Amino acid sequence: MFYRHPILLTAGCLALFAIGQNAGAQLQLQVGRSAPFQTLEQARDAIRKMKADGKYPAEGVVVEIGEGVYPVRDTFELGPSDAGLPGAPVVYRARPGANVVLSGGTSIPFSKFEKVSDPATLSRLISEARNKVLVADLAALGIRDYGDIKQQGFSTPFLPAHMEVYGNDRLFELAKWPNEGSLKIGKVLDSGAIPMNELHGGKFQDPALLNPDYVPRGGTFEFDYDRADRWKLASDIWLKGVFSRGFAHDNLQVEKIDFEKRTLTTVQPHLYGISAWADTNPMTKSRHYVVYNLLEELDRPGECFVDKESGKLYLMPREEKPLDRVEITVFEKPFIAIENTAHIRIEGVTLENGRGMGIYMENAEQVVLDNLTVRGFGILGIMMGQGVEGGHEGPVHEFTGTPVSRYVGNIKAHHYENSTWDRRAGKNCTIQNCRIYNTGQGGVIIDGGSKVDLSAGNNRIVNCELYRNSNLRASYSPAVSIYGVGNAVRNCRIHHQPHNAVTLFGNDHAVEFNEIDHILQEGYEDMGAFYIGRNPSDMGNRVVGNYFHDICADEHRRITGVYLDDGTGGTLVASNIFYKVGSPRFGAAYVHFGHRNTIQQNVFIDCPAPVKFILSTPRWETRRKSALWEKRLFEDIDINAPPYSERYPLLDGFLDVASRTNTVSGNIFVNCEEGCGTSGGKVGLDQDGDLLLEGNRAVKLELPLTPFRLEMLRKAPLKGVTECASIPLDKIGLQSGN
Structure with missing residues (x-):
């Protein structure tokens, strides 16, 4: 260093x-x-x-x-x-x-830290921590911009982070309780406002649920622990967790604690309202939270607390290495903006420690970002294309805002109503050989190409390593988000994400030859490492030649490796390896009421089930007649006219079929607990089946107990299996010499 x-x-x-x-x-x-x-x-x-x-x-x-x-x-x-x-x-x-x-960032000399000696502060710390916590007076050093913790939850805008603290290039976590595990949401006395219903009419857009007098009001629920008695002097307390749906993480500020009645009231609403934990199904079992931003809970190495009133930074150093460098994030804007330009390369530098994003690109062409390290950003590492301003304060599922440059905002919600949105990303750009990690709300967003005329963007992420890209917004902050048409993620290693790894919107994208592992690690459910959904015109996408591994859960969660959700069709899932992927209900690959998908020549090893399909006829009937699909399929574009009718013959009659068939062919199932299965449909051997099975094989093999690295797959006995499936092992994962 x-x-x-x-x-x-x-x-x-x-x-x-x-x-x-x-x-x-x-x-x-x-x-x-x-x-x-x-x-x-x-x-x-x-x-x-x-x-x-x-x-x-x-x-x-x-x-x-x-x-x-x-x-x-x-x-x-x-x-x-x-x-x-x-x-x-x-x-x-x-x-x-x-x-x-x-x-x-701004560096704080370690000499400016000293042990806490103030009696009032010591009294707020637990006894075991009092001799281990250090303090530095930031205000005395002229540092007074500490930022604000923000909601940063499901369907809220992506905004710059508060001041974050790094020691020896590792992030300090805001002091929390409990240190391990989480708390169950108790009896809910008031769910708070429910924006999903009051602003949007619920998931089926029911006008009876709309509230013209909507106010973003927080909720109240009970707790059953005495630990809160220590927090009576605390202010700006926050909760983070899953407050209703298992895929929707949120951060909610505490408005008040009633210490006698044992209740917590939040400032902000959650999109779906706050719901209690219950031992009834995977969704209700996933509801949990932790309490954070408490000086009183600064009791573990790697934690910190910023007292904004006094301007003091408290932290407990990690013990494995002497702390010789402390840095706080200061700058909120993009470090580099590449706009309306072409034929530029940036190579071999490290960008670190910002509250916003590292590199912003708009209307860029033939730009190459090569061998960069991008780390410690509060929002994203790299973004291609504009963001959006507008919408209600707090969570909003869909809206139409104002596109703006160098800003993220609620891209997902704006895109929901504007599926052909041209974000002016550019074309023929490459992000290659980069490491992107320790980001707060996602790793990289790429875009390019036109959803209207299906011209390709040809923007690529190649041979990059991405991990820990959801430090602040734990769900729907994937390592890679792909929009537009004809873009690619190839030969990347994507790992250790609490939620999903790759989210895709648009057409003709390629997710190829990547190693994707240790995803969906923190109890979230109803999600896949790879996810696409809710727009059947998003056809021509390829998930080919990837190695998915160590993405598994028991029957209490519903997760999968590849999730083709909410009517998705025309996706090819081929020549992938799935090792210890999925849960019993979802399997390693999961199709949710869409059809004309092809899952072929994959190898499934030690998976609960290879492929699951849920027919969900009532939801299919509701969706195919909905105003949302009418707009997306016949107003934003027209699936019955060129270029869609010519590019995707599979769209012909897509909404009208009685039986929705997905083809599962030429796959090898190694030591899988179950075979392929459906819910609400049937497995068939002809076109009347909901899963058309052709030429699949189930085998039993003695396998080593050690973790499966890529090199192990190249050896017997699996070598014969992968060769039989025509999987190009030497092309998967990070490639040396690029």
């Missing part, structure tokens, strides 16, 4: 080069200065002048950045005048061997 000395760069740290015609040669440009540039903006402006003077080299330009930590206090903007040329890009890159960091 290096320290944050080089704020102003010394000679040789930043230079402007042209790529020479001789192999390996680089010719330093004469730009009227003898010293290196001190900022990226200076180098960018020099290139602009070079172009204006007609001196742009035919081979392009390279800006090399020397070793150091560069504080980010404004967005580095690259626009139309900063574009390179085909075959002659503008390249911003770390000098070979240099550790280059762009940081939106």
Whole structure:
């Protein structure tokens, strides 16, 4: 680790080069200065002048950045005048061997921390923690912008995070209780407002449920523990957990605690209202919460608390390594904005510790982000395309807002009402060889292409590793969200996400040759590692050649590896390996009342069931006659006219069929507890079956007990199985040499 000395760069740290015609040669440009540039903006402006003077080299330009930590206090903007040329890009890159960091944080010297000595503060800490908690006076250091904790829950806007704290590059968690496990939601006295009903008429848009006088009112429920008696001096207390539906995590602020009646009242409503825990079904069993942002609960290494009134930061260092670096996030805007420009490359740098996002791209073409480390961002690592402003305060399932640049907002809710929304992402861009981790509300959002004319965006995420991308918003903050048409996620490793890994909207996308594991880890349910749903025109998508593993649950949860939800059709799921994936009810791949999907030549190993299909005829009948599908299928686009009728013959009569058949063919089931099955339908051997089974094989094999790495799949006895299924093992996962 290096320290944050080089704020102003010394000679040789930043230079402007042209790529020479001789192999390996680089010719330093004469730009009227003898010293290196001190900022990226200076180098960018020099290139602009070079172009204006007609001196742009035919081979392009390279800006090399020397070793150091560069504080980010404004967005580095690259626009139309900063574009390179085909075959002659503008390249911003770390000098070979240099550790280059762009940081939106502020470093707090460890010497500024001391043990807590104030008697009033010590009295609020548990006795075991009093000698272990350290405090630094941020206000005395001139730091007074601590940000605010926000709801950041299901169907709420994606907004910049509060000030977060990193020690030795690891996130400190706001002090919580309990440290392990969670609390069951007690008897609900008042569910609070129910935005899903009052704003939208519920899931079936029932006008009787609408409330013209809607007020975003929190709910009240009982608790049965004495621990709350310690919190009487606390303010700004928050809850996080699942308050109704098992897929809908939320963060709710506590308005008041009635210590006599043992009740908690929240400030904000949850989208579905607050519901009590019950031991009746997977959805009700998933309801839980923890209490956080409490000085009184700062009792475990890796926790922190910010007292905004006094301006003091309290933390308990982790014990495995001496704490030599503490950094707090400060900057909220994108670090880099690449807009209305082309032929730019950014290579080999680290972007870290911002409250917002790392890189924003809009109307970009032939932009390459290569070998970047993007970490410690409160919202996202990288986003392609505009966000949206507007909507009611708090959770809203669908609305039409105002598209805006360099902002996220409630993209999902706006897209729900505007399925052909052109987010102006761009085309032919590549994010490759990057590590994107420790982000708060998702990893990467890519878009591009047109849902109207089905032209492809051809934007790609390739050979990247993404993990821990949901630190603040635990559900529906996937490592990768894909919108538009014709984009791809290939050869990535996506792992250790509390909720799903990849969410897809649109057409002709490819999710290929990725390793996806340890997803849906924290008790959520009714979800898949890969998820698509609720728009049958989203056809032509491919989930091919991936290795899904260690994504499993017992009968108390409903999870799966590939979830084709709410009428999805025309998706190909082929040549994948599923090892220990799914739950008994959902299986490793799950189709929810859609049809004309193909699941073929996959290998399912030690899965509760390979494929499950739920017919759900009442829901199918409701959906196919709904105003939502009328708008999406015949107003936003027309599935009966070109280009849809030509590109997707499967859409012909899609809504009119009596029997909805999905084909499951050429798969191998290794040691699976059950075979394929349906709920509300039947397994058939002809076109009258809801699952058309063709040429599948069930086998029993003695397998090693050790965890399955990719290399193990290349060995006997599984080598013969995977070869039989024509699965290209050497193409799966991260690839060296890219």
